[in-house]
Ligand SMILES: [Zn+2]
């Protein structure tokens with residue numbers, strides 16, 4: 454399932470960095486097709502208000518690691534089919550981080566490093 458982790462992308466291993474970035478574009482497509490996002494909300498996966506900014510910081514991290522990025526996300530599609538609550542839903546960042554660290558040893562290693570360096574953890 455597509456997921457916006459909403460954590461500092463420096464935490465991510467390559468797979469999770471690339472995945473999180475691709476999933477921003479997937480979310481954009483879902484919104485553009487006016488599909489339901491209820492499942493993503495129930496699974497703590499989506500934060501529409503932060504989608505463009507989250508994509509931007511993922512893109513910056515990709516460029517920092519010398520990966521190409523040729524897929525700008527400059528504006529959101531029409532959101533008028535969604536409720537106010539859906540548009541303003543937020544990801545529980547601690548829950549999201551806990552899940553990531555449980556799933557991925559490489560992300561966990563990077564996370565420990567970031568903590569040691571006093572870098573920010575949550576987006
Ligand atoms: Zn990972």
Ligand SMILES: [Zn+2]
Pocket residue numbers: 474478508512522523524525526
């Ligand atoms: Zn992109």
